[in-house]
Amino acid sequence: MGQAREVVVEALRDLLGKKGVRIQEDDFLPDVIVKPESTEQVSKVLRICNDAGQAVVPIGGRTGLVNGLWQTDGEIGLSLERMNAVEEIDSVNRTMTVQAGCILQVALEAAEDENLLLPLDLGARGSATVGGNVATNAGGNMVIRYGMVRDMILGLEVVLADGTVLSNLNKTLKNNTGYDLKQLFIGAEGTLGVVTRVVFRLRPLPVSQNTALLAVDGFSALEQLLRWMDTHTAGTLSAFEVMWPEFYSYVTRDGSNHRPPLPAGDSFYVLVETRGSDPVADAERFEGVLGEAMEAGLVADAVLTRSQAERNALWEIRDDVLDFFNLGPFIPFDISVTLDRLESFVAMVRSRAEAIDEPICILFGHLGDCNLHVLLGSRRSEAFDPAQIEEIVYGAVEHFGGSVSAEHGVGLAKRSQLHRSRSEAELRVMMSMKHWLDPKNILNPNKIFAATEIAAQ
Ligand code: ZN
Numbered sequence: 001m002g003q004a005r006e007v008v009v010e011a012l013r014d015l016l017g018k019k020g021v022r023i024q025e026d027d028f029l030p031d032v033i034v035k036p037e038s039t040e041q042v043s044k045v046l047r048i049c050n051d052a053g054q055a056v057v058p059i060g061g062r063t064g065l066v067n068g069l070w071q072t073d074g075e076i077g078l079s080l081e082r083m084n085a086v087e088e089i090d091s092v093n094r095t096m097t098v099q100a101g102c103i104l105q106v107a108l109e110a111a112e113d114e115n116l117l118l119p120l121d122l123g124a125r126g127s128a129t130v131g132g133n134v135a136t137n138a139g140g141n142m143v144i145r146y147g148m149v150r151d152m153i154l155g156l157e158v159v160l161a162d163g164t165v166l167s168n169l170n171k172t173l174k175n176n177t178g179y180d181l182k183q184l185f186i187g188a189e190g191t192l193g194v195v196t197r198v199v200f201r202l203r204p205l206p207v208s209q210n211t212a213l214l215a216v217d218g219f220s221a222l223e224q225l226l227r228w229m230d231t232h233t234a235g236t237l238s239a240f241e242v243m244w245p246e247f248y249s250y251v252t253r254d255g256s257n258h259r260p261p262l263p264a265g266d267s268f269y270v271l272v273e274t275r276g277s278d279p280v281a282d283a284e285r286f287e288g289v290l291g292e293a294m295e296a297g298l299v300a301d302a303v304l305t306r307s308q309a310e311r312n313a314l315w316e317i318r319d320d321v322l323d324f325f326n327l328g329p330f331i332p333f334d335i336s337v338t339l340d341r342l343e344s345f346v347a348m349v350r351s352r353a354e355a356i357d358e359p360i361c362i363l364f365g366h367l368g369d370c371n372l373h374v375l376l377g378s379r380r381s382e383a384f385d386p387a388q389i390e391e392i393v394y395g396a397v398e399h400f401g402g403s404v405s406a407e408h409g410v411g412l413a414k415r416s417q418l419h420r421s422r423s424e425a426e427l428r429v430m431m432s433m434k435h436w437l438d439p440k441n442i443l444n445p446n447k448i449f450a451a452t453e454i455a456a457q
Contacts, residue, residue, distance in 0.1 A: 005074060008054045012076075015044055020082075028070045030057055030077035037082040039157060039165055039196045045078060046194065046442075047163030055442045058190035060132025061103065063124035065332065066411030068136070068189050072446040078194060080131055086110040087197070094202045095154060095171045100131025100195045107200075116202040119146035123319050131195045137187030139407030144230075144368030145238040145275075146203065148407070149186060155199030156182035160192075161438040169199050184433070189409050190444040192437045206236075206275035210286035211311045214293075215266035215301040219343040222268050225298040226339075226367060229272055232289045236282065237368070239273040241318050244346075244363035250327070251320050258317050261303045270367075271318050318364070321375075329384040330360045330377025333393045336370045337402035345400045349374060352392040357383035371406040394420055410448045418448070431457050 012034050013021045020041075022033045036042045049056050055075040062069060069077070080101035088097040091114050098107050105125045111118040120133060122140035132138075134156070138149045146152060155170035166181065185193045216222045222242065230237050243251075248269040252260035262269065276282040286304075293299045305311040324330065337345045346363060353359045358379040365372035374393055378384045397404055398420040405414050405421075418427065431454055434441070445451045 002074065004052060005054060005076075008048060008052045009076070011048050012045060015048070016041060026071075028067070029059070029062075030069075030071045030075050033059065033077035033079050035079050035082050039083075039159065039167075042078070042080070042083075042159045042194055042196055043163040043165050046159055046161060049076065050162050050440055050442055053440050053442065055445050056194075057444050058131070058135065058194045060100075060129035060135065061124065061127040063128045064132065064136060064411065065334070065408045066405070066413040068409060068411030068444070068447050070412055072412070073451070075445070080129070080194075080196065083196065084129075089114045089116065089202070090171065091116065093171050096200045096202055097155075097169060098130050098198055098200065100129060100134070100197060102130045104128045104130060104133060111202055112205060115205045117205045118200055119152060119203050120149060123321075130198055134186055134195045134198055135188065135190045136409045137407075139366070139369065139371065141241065141366070142238050143366060143371075143407075144240055145236075150183065152201050153182060153186060153198060154201050156185060156195060157197035158182075158185045158193035158195055161440065161443050165196075166193065167197075169197060171199055173201065184437075187409070189411060189447050191434060191448055192443065194443070204277065206238075206277060208276045208279040208282040209273065209311065210275075210283055210304070211271070211273045211314060212286070212290060212302055212304045213261050213314050213317075214270045214272060214290070214299045215262050216268040216270055216298065217300045218267055221298045222270070222367070223339060225270065225293060228293055228296070228298060229289065230368070232292075233274045233285065234276070236274040236276040237272070238275045239271060240366070240368040241271040242365055242367040243269040243271075243318065245269075247362050247364045248317075250362070251317050251323055256323065257320065258313070261314065261317075262301050266300055271314055321364075321373075324360070324362055324375055327360050327362075328358075328377055328379040329381050330362075330375045331386060331389050331393075333372075333374040333376065334406050334408040335372055335374065335393065335397050335402055335404060336406035337372065337397065337400050339367070339370055341400045341402070342367075342370065342372065345372075345396055345402065348396045348399065349376070349393060352396065355392075356385075356388070366407075369406070390417070397421070412447060415446075415448060415450065428457075 020035050056078050057075045059077045059079045083099040084101040085099045108118050119142050133149050157167040249264035252258050353361045356378050360377040362375040376389050394417050403421045404417040
């Protein structure tokens with residue numbers, strides 16, 4: 001530890017006490033983690049760090065996928081794990097005020113206890129924090145119905161690099177009083193400010209849930225099916241998750257953790273779900289709509305769930321992404337391309353992937369959001385060439401005017417790809433914003449932009 005850094009850590013120990021500073025050994029994450037327990041303490045921590053030019057990385061549940069928490073230049077970690085309270089659920093205004101360190105699942109359950117829905121659900125719910133979800137503008141499995149995190153936030157409290165507390169715990173849906181500052185910090189990955197408290201808009205808790213797995217022949221049927229379901233389920237469609245055939249056949253292969261609910265061999269498998277307010281009528285409508293889709297030739301085969309256990313079994317197939325690590329090394333991509341271009345995009349990736357020795361090419365995604373996950377690699381680890389693989393996928397994304405990150409953010413991992421999805425002018429404005437809000441570049445430096453790029457502005 002450098003001398004100046006030691007002085008800062010000492011000052012932070014004086015401020016937060018022994019419990020508030022942890023030293024840890026880690027190859028990638030910061031070795032010093034500070035744990036303030038109030039917004040006021042966060043403000044003081046940042047003021048101390050800013051005065052000393054000491055870089056800070058805000059740390060949530062460590063579930064991100066773009067190396068957004070990695071130490072690049074002696075950063076200190078700022079964890080809000082002690083600021084984890086659900087402060088208020090306001091059932092009249094249907095809002096929830098929660099501290100940033102709260103685990104997502106705790107917030108979900110607290111809303112549910114009041115018969116309300118926080119419409120944010122993702123695989124990492126048991127460890128991800130609300131603050132991390134806000135900082136990365138998380139997506140997940142209900143975006144098709146409720147949008148991303150950005151769409152469910154009414155108010156936000158943020159601490160700026162110099163310790164200024166920017167608090168607007170607004171609870172109303174309509175608030176056109178000048179610039180909407182909170183949007184600057186949502187999805188900024190902790191580079192513009194540290195999120196300390198959030199006001200979420202809650203929704204009525206759905207009481208019915210209808211889930212099915214569908215086999216679909218061909219992209220044209222798939223695309224029509226999405227529109228069909230969305231049009232005919234009276235606004236209740238809450239998931240449309242698509243697995244390409246390699247995904248489905250591998251996850252349900254002999255000896256895997258899952259029994260295949262439908263035989264493999266079709267071109268797509270779709271997990272559809274509706275959530276509504278009338279169990280009897282919703283179930284009837286769901287079956288009716290699927291029946292008509294089958295008659296119209298949009299669905300080749302279908303299995304409907306009759307119990308929570310059956311529903312869980314379907315979602316476990318969709319969520320079993322870790323199983324693919326048994327195939328060999330790959331890079332997990334998170335991209336978006338508009339629906340009308342998606343089939344050609346996939347064809348381009350597949351044909352370019354033929355240049356890889358024994359390729360792994362697994363596709364799945366949230367099709368209603370035009371968000372595709374691609375796992376591309378090689379079964380032979382000697383043939384695994386990350387630069388070649390990134391060029392295949394990001395080159396195709398650029399070709400079709402897509403986004404190099406849909407829901408996972410930029411961090412360190414996608415920094416060098418940003419120019420493929422954003423113009424020079426956009427990047428210049430973003431860097432000026434960073435420079436203006438954080439002139440010493442102490443907040444998560446080197447994420448989204450390299451420190452040298454900001455300095456050269
Ligand atoms: Zn996803």
